Amino acid sequence: MTMTKGESAKPPSPSARRSHVPSDGTTHASAVEGARRAMLDDARPRRRTRIGADVVCEALIRQGVDVLFSYPGGVILPLYDVLGDYPEVRHILVRHEQGGAHAADGYARVTGKVGVCMGTSGPGATNLVTGIGTALLDSVPMVAITGNVPGVLIGKDAFQEIDINGITLPMTKHNYLVRDADDLPRVFAEAFHIARTGRPGPVHIDITKDALQQETNAQHPTDEQMIAGLPGFRPNLDANGRQLKIAAQEIARAKRPVILAGHGVLHAEAWDDLVAFAEKTQIPVAHTLLGVGAIPEDHLLSYGYMGMHGWKHVNRAIQSADLLFAIGMRFDDRVTGNVRTYAPYARIVHVDIDPAEIGKNVAVEVPIVGDAGRVLRALLPMVAAVDPSERADYFAELAEWRRESESSSWHGSGAWRDGLLSADYVVSRIGELTDHHATYVADVGQNQMWLARYTGFREPNSHVSSGGLGTMGFSVPAAMGAALGRPDRETWAITGDGGFQMTSQELMTLVADRIPVKIALLDNKKLGMIRQWQEIIYAGNYHSSNLPGPDFAKLAEAYGLPAFRAQSPDQVDDAIRSAQAVDGPALIWFEIAEEQNIFPMMPAGKGLSDLIENWEGADE
Amino acid sequence: MTADPSSNGRTPAGPAGSPEGVPAHHVPPARALPGGGEIRRHTLIAIVLDKPGVLNRVASLMRARNFNIDSLAVSHTDQPDISRMTITLRGDDVAVEQAAKQLYRLIDVLKVQDVTSEPTIGHELALVKVRATDANRAEVIKLVELSKGRVVDLAAGSLIAEVTGTESEVDAFVGLVRTYGIRELVRTGAVVMARGSNSIEEATKR
Numbered sequence: 001m002t003m004t005k006g007e008s009a010k011p012p013s014p015s016a017r018r019s020h021v022p023s024d025g026t027t028h029a030s031a032v033e034g035a036r037r038a039m040l041d042d043a044r045p046r047r048r049t050r051i052g053a054d055v056v057c058e059a060l061i062r063q064g065v066d067v068l069f070s071y072p073g074g075v076i077l078p079l080y081d082v083l084g085d086y087p088e089v090r091h092i093l094v095r096h097e098q099g100g101a102h103a104a105d106g107y108a109r110v111t112g113k114v115g116v117c118m119g120t121s122g123p124g125a126t127n128l129v130t131g132i133g134t135a136l137l138d139s140v141p142m143v144a145i146t147g148n149v150p151g152v153l154i155g156k157d158a159f160q161e162i163d164i165n166g167i168t169l170p171m172t173k174h175n176y177l178v179r180d181a182d183d184l185p186r187v188f189a190e191a192f193h194i195a196r197t198g199r200p201g202p203v204h205i206d207i208t209k210d211a212l213q214q215e216t217n218a219q220h221p222t223d224e225q226m227i228a229g230l231p232g233f234r235p236n237l238d239a240n241g242r243q244l245k246i247a248a249q250e251i252a253r254a255k256r257p258v259i260l261a262g263h264g265v266l267h268a269e270a271w272d273d274l275v276a277f278a279e280k281t282q283i284p285v286a287h288t289l290l291g292v293g294a295i296p297e298d299h300l301l302s303y304g305y306m307g308m309h310g311w312k313h314v315n316r317a318i319q320s321a322d323l324l325f326a327i328g329m330r331f332d333d334r335v336t337g338n339v340r341t342y343a344p345y346a347r348i349v350h351v352d353i354d355p356a357e358i359g360k361n362v363a364v365e366v367p368i369v370g371d372a373g374r375v376l377r378a379l380l381p382m383v384a385a386v387d388p389s390e391r392a393d394y395f396a397e398l399a400e401w402r403r404e405s406e407s408s409s410w411h412g413s414g415a416w417r418d419g420l421l422s423a424d425y426v427v428s429r430i431g432e433l434t435d436h437h438a439t440y441v442a443d444v445g446q447n448q449m450w451l452a453r454y455t456g457f458r459e460p461n462s463h464v465s466s467g468g469l470g471t472m473g474f475s476v477p478a479a480m481g482a483a484l485g486r487p488d489r490e491t492w493a494i495t496g497d498g499g500f501q502m503t504s505q506e507l508m509t510l511v512a513d514r515i516p517v518k519i520a521l522l523d524n525k526k527l528g529m530i531r532q533w534q535e536i537i538y539a540g541n542y543h544s545s546n547l548p549g550p551d552f553a554k555l556a557e558a559y560g561l562p563a564f565r566a567q568s569p570d571q572v573d574d575a576i577r578s579a580q581a582v583d584g585p586a587l588i589w590f591e592i593a594e595e596q597n598i599f600p601m602m603p604a605g606k607g608l609s610d611l612i613e614n615w616e617g618a619d620e
Numbered sequence: 621m622t623a624d625p626s627s628n629g630r631t632p633a634g635p636a637g638s639p640e641g642v643p644a645h646h647v648p649p650a651r652a653l654p655g656g657g658e659i660r661r662h663t664l665i666a667i668v669l670d671k672p673g674v675l676n677r678v679a680s681l682m683r684a685r686n687f688n689i690d691s692l693a694v695s696h697t698d699q700p701d702i703s704r705m706t707i708t709l710r711g712d713d714v715a716v717e718q719a720a721k722q723l724y725r726l727i728d729v730l731k732v733q734d735v736t737s738e739p740t741i742g743h744e745l746a747l748v749k750v751r752a753t754d755a756n757r758a759e760v761i762k763l764v765e766l767s768k769g770r771v772v773d774l775a776a777g778s779l780i781a782e783v784t785g786t787e788s789e790v791d792a793f794v795g796l797v798r799t800y801g802i803r804e805l806v807r808t809g810a811v812v813m814a815r816g817s818n819s820i821e822e823a824t825k826r
Contacts, residue, residue, distance in 0.1 A: 169677060170684045174727045177672075194727060232669060232730045344648030356721035359714065363654045 028152070035150035035210065036158075052181030052212040053079040056145070057086040059188035062220060065089055065116050067107065067484050069100035071127075073120020074160060076147030078212040092484070092513055095505040097124050099477035101131020101144060102503070106478030108140050109464045110439050111485040112269065114195045118145040122160030125206070126167065130471060132202045133171045137468025138290060139263060141200035143191050144168075150210040151179040165206050173201030179208050181216035189226040198235025199354040200267055235353060239370030239378060247325075247349045247366050248382040254323035256345075256394055257283045260306065260335075263290035263467075264328015264353060270373030271460040274327070275299065277376045282386040284398060286314045288329045289452055292463040297456050303398065307335040308602045309449040312408075313401035315600075315608040318343050327351040328372040331361040332468070333604075341607030351375050408613065409599055410454075414569025420593035421568055423447065423522050424454045430492055430520055431455035433576045438490040439464060439482045443475035443499035445529035447522045449598045451494045462489075473502030479517040480506060490518060490580070497523040497549045507559040510585040518579045519587040521552055524594045532597045536612065556587040567591045657712035661690065663742065663812050664716070665820055666705040666723055667731040670696065674728045678705060681726065687711065687719045691809030693744075697821055702730070704821070706812045735814050742812040745784045747772070748794060751801030752779045760800055767793040778803055786810075 023029045056079055060068065067090045072080045083091055094100040097119040104115030115135075119128050125146040135142040149158040165177045174194050176187045184207070191203040221229070251257060265274050271294055278285050278295065284303040285295045295302045304311045306318060318324065324346045329335065331350075336342040339362055349366040350358050358367040368375055388395065414425035427450045430440070436458040442448040442465040457463050464482055466474040479493035500521050510517055531545040556563035562582050566575040566589070579586040600611035668674050675694055682689050690708040697704045709719065720732045752760045760779065764771055769783035783793045787810060794805065814820065 165673070166676070169673070170680050230727065233727050339653055340650040341648075342651055344651055354725070356718065356725055359654050360718060361654070363652050363714075 031152045032156070035152050049215050050217070051078070051082070052184055052207065052214050052216060053082045054085075055181060055184040055216060055218065056188065056207070056212070057082060057089065059185060059192075059220065060116065061086060061088050063114065063188070063192045065114070067092060067481075068116050068118060069094050069103040069107075069481065070118035070145075071095075071097050071100060071120070071124060073122075073124045073147065075149055075209040076118065076120040076124070076212075078209060079118075079147070090484075092480075092509065092515075094477070094480075094509050096503065097127035098130050098473070099480070099503055099506040099509065101128045101142075102134065102471070102474050102477035103481035103484075103506075104142050104144070105131060105135050105138075105140050105474075105481065106441060106464050107481030107485040108135075108142055108200075109138075109478075110461050110482045112141075112267075112461065113485070114141040114143055114192050115481060116143050116145065119147075120160065121146060121148045121164070122162050124160075125164035126162060129167060129171070130469075132168055132204060134466050134469045134471045134474065135202040136171050136173070138466065139200050139267065140202065141196040142202040143188075143195055144172075144202060144204045146204070146206050147212065148177070148206050148208045151208040152210075154179075154208070164204075168204040168206075171202075172204045173199075175204040175206070177206045177208075178211050181211045181214035182218040184211065184216070185218050185220040186226065186229060189221050189223075190230055193223075193226060193230070194233060197233070198237075199264075199352075236355070236369050237353070237371040237374055239351070239368045239375045241378075243366060243368045244375070244379055244382060247351075247368060248379060250323055250347060250349055250366055251281055251283070251325065251383050254283075254347075256317075256321050257281070257323040257325060258303070258317050258321040258346075259283050259285040260288065260318070260324055260326040260329055261285050261291040261294040262288040262327065262329025264351075264372045265291060265294040266328075266460055268328065268353075268371050268373035269460075270328075270371075270376055271295065273373050273376035273380070275301075277380055277383075280380060280385050281383050282388050282391050283325065284317065284395075286310075286318065288332070288335055289448075289465055289467040291329060292452055292465070293457045293460045294328075296458045298458060303402070305452050307332075307608075308337065308604075309453075309598055309600070311402075311453065312405035312600045312611055312613060313398065315602075315611060316401050316405075317398055318346070319609050321346045324348045325351075326364075327375070328353075330357045333361070334467075336362060336608070337602050337610070338605060338607040341609060343608075405600075414572060416593045416596050419568065420596075421566065421572070421590060422596060423450045423524075423590075423592045425569060426520065426522060426566075426572055426590050426592065427451050427494060428454040428456065429572050430494070430576060431457075433573065433580070434490055434492065436462075438462065438492055439479070439486055441465070441475045441479040441482055441491065441493045443493075443495035444470045444472045445496050445498065445527070446524075446532065446596075446598045447494055447496040447499070447528070450522075461486075472499040475499060476510075476517070476519060477503050477506045479519070480510060480515050483515050483517050491516070493517055493519045495519065495521055496528060497521060497525060497552075498527045498547055500552075501547075501549060504555070507556065507561055507585075507587075511560045514584050516583070517585045518582075519556075519585070520576075520590060521587060522590050522592050523549065523552065524592050524596070525549060526594055528596075529598075531595070532601070535595075535597070536601070537603060552587065552589045556589075562586045563589060565589045565591070654718075655712050655714035657714060659710055659712050660736075661708055661710055662713075662716040662734055662736040663740070663810065664705075664707040664709070664720055664723070665733050665735055665812060665814075666707060666729055667697070667821055668703050668705060668726075669728040669730065670701045670703040671728050674703065674726075675705075677726050677728060678707070678723065681722055682707075682709070682719065685719065685722050687715070691744075693809045693811050695811070699821060702821065706810055708810055731820060733814075733820055735812060739815040740812050741815060742786060742810045743784055744787060744790055744808045744810045745782065746790045746794065746805065746807040748781045748783070748797060748802060749778055749804040750781060750797045751777065751803060753777065756800060760797065763793075763796055767796065769793065 104117035108115035348364040411422040416422035483491035553563040773780035
């Protein structure tokens, strides 16, 4: 057969067709027909044998999964049919698959375990995609499961069929299409191993409906068998000894060193190792957005949040450093700004578990590939103990810079311009009134930056934020997962009115499943960060950044969620305490100043020395 | 405070912003960006698991990471379930190293090696359907033979020549017969193997 673009199809001869079934009479044709029929009638037999869907549930239990965020649909129904037989796995019925994916993400970030979400084929699968992308960019261990149409219907544009495997291929660490139930035990064992090992990330498993229904005796592999089946996955955990020695020499020589701590420190659970290392070497620690919590912020050597909306003092320290010891971070453009003017005096030691991150964004002098915890523990005995007095001048200067920058951007009174409620004050009060002992989940935009800067983080994995993909609508569903993962502490979702309106359907999930998330809605009736950019970079052309919203208190109450409201600084503490007193989820509607900006700010493409610290009235 | 974003808030490059002993007027040198070296053709050899979709994974990754593949040849190896890819692409050493590292992240990729700077044998095969009339057929066949190729099909008005060799040898032949008229041309892209007794297939992943 030859096909050429632009030729019109020849009309068939009138008497040629007797059947409308393609390749009628072949086994393939009858398989297709059978599968189509099975999509309509497949009643569950009373006494059943072990099928693919059972294998999925067994695998989840074997992997220690205690909660599954999911939404049913046609082809995933065989799994729902058996789910009730496995009470070990708590099923949370989300109201949209994206909410399920973010919930699995939030669960994974606070527990360090693999989060699991699930949806059906077609739209169910594509709705998961934003959540999978969020997990990829932030290296969050996740397994996303989708159903697909029966194997023989793949490629026929069946109802709710989409090439989800092709869609998730570039946005997962690995993905699978399973058409045979006998493959399920191996695939699930591999998927969880890949998701959590080395640099974590999302893995997607697409399972055809017939594989879910197929009888199978396939046994779950041992860890050794599973690893033997993955010859192409051998992450380097231990660093090269020679490189460590060179790094130790760099550290010994440095007069103005700074540690840059990222998400990798948290993934490696290396927070204690980081503090021990910083204390022995007396090096101040700056952190990235996802590195929040790698060192308690009240620690003497914690210097603060770096980057585009980071503290000015932190960026000054980086710009004047003679050595950057970067660990578990990837020199994202939000961290470096213009690389040409980034840390011009510094030599760079870069530690990361992913060799592809080293030399990707900045050229570095000392590359070290390894797990953050193992590298820090190996390096600790190789570095000399430094007495704080040796760095007295350096520390005095850093302390002066810090005093200066904090006093210029902080609204301790809670009021901004004519007594309007300032967002930084709200966030800091939430931090204080929760004793800095809660999980704080950010959305994206100004609220995210206020949260990162003013909460005062003391504990690892207490800050959850969509840093890489910057997914608006992340906070409420992610907080849902975080609250289930860490029920021992309060969970706060801090969101703007824009992001909140993207996923507010999950309020019903919070209420229905009694998930005690406290939502702090910072409502400036704007897309605040967009408005800020338009004010500063686009000459005040405020197109589409005004965002009228509903009466959020009524909205919450319609879902059965107690709502509180604060419009001025003096109402903030009462509102927070009232929400804390609710046994279950609650929402606080903070009506904050509409035009407050977050400063300092580094315009995109500029360098860390080009911070904008204020605008117009200089009282931001 | 000014409202000019270009000057507002700029940290002065004074003593407070520079290491000890650096004078206030000193302008620090620009940090070198990764890469920026000489752009040339590189050859990567990837040993991969022969699984469904592995070619798609490699191609998708190269596209998503902004690398441009010149040619890509895939085949089985002597080991069951293992395939070999020869990828040629243009870029500087750092960019191609980044491409290799990204490839290495794929679970189905066992080994990646940049053989550009090593002594290698790199050949491709071309089939060329050349216009050949009764008048000049003998002449075309002579050219094919001189180019160490062979004629694999003869028809009225044309013939198919098969030539193998390095990229430039094939280029030269194609240039030579173009004057007679090329009706169809297909090239496999280079397959490359390093000289010497070392085997990339035997070296397993670290």
